Amino acid sequence: MLIAPERSYHTGAFIAAAQTLGIRLVVASFGGACLAPVEGGLRLPSHSAEAALDLIAQECRRHPYGAILGSDDATVALAARAARDQGLPANGAQALKVSVDKLAFRQRCQQQGIRTPRFFVVEPGKTAQQALTGLPFPCVAKPTGLSASRGVIRCDDRAQLHAALARIRGLLKTEGKLAGAQILVEEYIDGEEFAIEALVREGRVDVLAIFEKPDRLAGPFFEETIYLTPPRLGEERVGQITTGLAELCQKLGFFHGPVHAEVRVNADELWFIEIASRTVGGRCGRLVEFQTGVRLESLVLANALGLPQSVTQSEDVCGVMMIPVPKGGLLRRVEGISAARAVTGIVDVEIDAREGQFLVPWPEGCAYPGFIFSRSHAFHTALAALREAHRHLQFVFAPTFPAQISRSTSS
Numbered sequence: 001m002l003i004a005p006e007r008s009y010h011t012g013a014f015i016a017a018a019q020t021l022g023i024r025l026v027v028a029s030f031g032g033a034c035l036a037p038v039e040g041g042l043r044l045p046s047h048s049a050e051a052a053l054d055l056i057a058q059e060c061r062r063h064p065y066g067a068i069l070g071s072d073d074a075t076v077a078l079a080a081r082a083a084r085d086q087g088l089p090a091n092g093a094q095a096l097k098v099s100v101d102k103l104a105f106r107q108r109c110q111q112q113g114i115r116t117p118r119f120f121v122v123e124p125g126k127t128a129q130q131a132l133t134g135l136p137f138p139c140v141a142k143p144t145g146l147s148a149s150r151g152v153i154r155c156d157d158r159a160q161l162h163a164a165l166a167r168i169r170g171l172l173k174t175e176g177k178l179a180g181a182q183i184l185v186e187e188y189i190d191g192e193e194f195a196i197e198a199l200v201r202e203g204r205v206d207v208l209a210i211f212e213k214p215d216r217l218a219g220p221f222f223e224e225t226i227y228l229t230p231p232r233l234g235e236e237r238v239g240q241i242t243t244g245l246a247e248l249c250q251k252l253g254f255f256h257g258p259v260h261a262e263v264r265v266n267a268d269e270l271w272f273i274e275i276a277s278r279t280v281g282g283r284c285g286r287l288v289e290f291q292t293g294v295r296l297e298s299l300v301l302a303n304a305l306g307l308p309q310s311v312t313q314s315e316d317v318c319g320v321m322m323i324p325v326p327k328g329g330l331l332r333r334v335e336g337i338s339a340a341r342a343v344t345g346i347v348d349v350e351i352d353a354r355e356g357q358f359l360v361p362w363p364e365g366c367a368y369p370g371f372i373f374s375r376s377h378a379f380h381t382a383l384a385a386l387r388e389a390h391r392h393l394q395f396v397f398a399p400t401f402p403a404q405i406s407r408s409t410s411s
């Protein structure tokens with residue numbers, strides 16, 4: 001059973017993967033317009049997790065399930081509870097909490113003796129001066145519960161921190177999440193950053209890919225750009241990252257299922273910035289497929305059910321660019337897609353943004369307008385192809401005119 005939010009872009013990939021593997025996959029989802037009931041899916045009530053769990057339990061009494069998975073951050077906790085209720089392996093409650101709560105992650109690392117940046121909490125309504133004495137600069141301010149680098153802001157001094165707190169609170173207010181919201185402020189960790197995609201099976205961690213991020217993410221905002229795999233790392237560093245991740249999973253209760261983590265490497269030390277009990281976001285999972293010949297979602301399903309999967313290891317270097325939002329505004333069209341696709345080494349250019357869509361840059365934004373994929377024999381050519389393809393893309397925006405509506409009181 002796959003528990004997915006109503007419009008998850010992961011759902012289609014999991015359905016296709018299940019078909020390839022010959023597994024019966026039932027999609028459980030929420031909402032009036034959900035597709036789940038089509039093809040024997042399950043429509044879950046959205047008002048209460050308990051009601052959803054009851055319904056899943058009833059369904060499991062009718063048909064035994066081999067695994068219950070969540071597709072996204074929003075459903076992994078429910079899926080893990082449902083799995084545990086059925087006696088199926090799943091991540092522990094602590095792992096699920098640290099996946100979606102950045103403060104809980106820092107606290108748990110500190111308790112478990114895992115290297116973590118010094119951090120401070122700004123309570124609701126408090127200013128930086130009131131809350132933070134002895135704070136190191138540069139630091140990074142971030143909301144505790146958003147994802148995709150939304151609201152993550154580097155600050156080099158108190159004035160910047162003050163402005164960042166106001167900006168983060170503005171974002172939380174727009175999201176309806178301001179009430180009671182704490183803001184995390186942590187020491188800025190310089191260094192090279194890598195993302196890691198892994199599968200955990202009953203406590204054993206198997207790294208599928210390490211992605212190098214060749215563009216240094218130094219702020220003030222942290223929109224992702226390019227991932228390339230395999231990374232330009234020696235065996236020793238790969239071993240250090242693999243062992244570090246296994247220790248993190250073991251100490252934080254990541255016991256079963258996919259994990260995605262971000263790590264900074266600085267002066268030979270590993271600093272885990274985050275870990276989540278799901279697959280990589282966006283469409284970056286395609287890189288795993290390019291590398292192994294097997295769709296990431298197939299590997300996740302096979303891992304969940306304990307099915308053997310034979311994978312190959314490509315000699316190529318594969319890359320993805322999460323296309324940056326060039327500026328905020330109403331999109332008319334994107335030009336140059338065919339020229340970008342024609343660049344040597346480019347596998348695909350996917351533009352998700354549509355005409356009339358309002359593009360929002362980081363730190364308030366969270367959606368990349370599209371993705372460029374490359375594949376080549378060498379790191380530098382895979383990287384150069386992404387950059388060249390990107391240069392062909394032109395975002396055309398509609399002119400916008402600020403308007404003020406005033407209501408006349410005279411009759």
Ligand code: ADP
Nearest residue numbers: 140146147148149150186187188189217222274
């Ligand atoms: P999210 O889960 O929203 O992506 P993260 O906490 O992972 O938020 O932060 C997003 C990015 O911001 C990280 O990948 C990293 O590049 C940068 N970042 C976050 N915290 C720090 C830090 N303490 N030091 C340096 N960079 C950081």
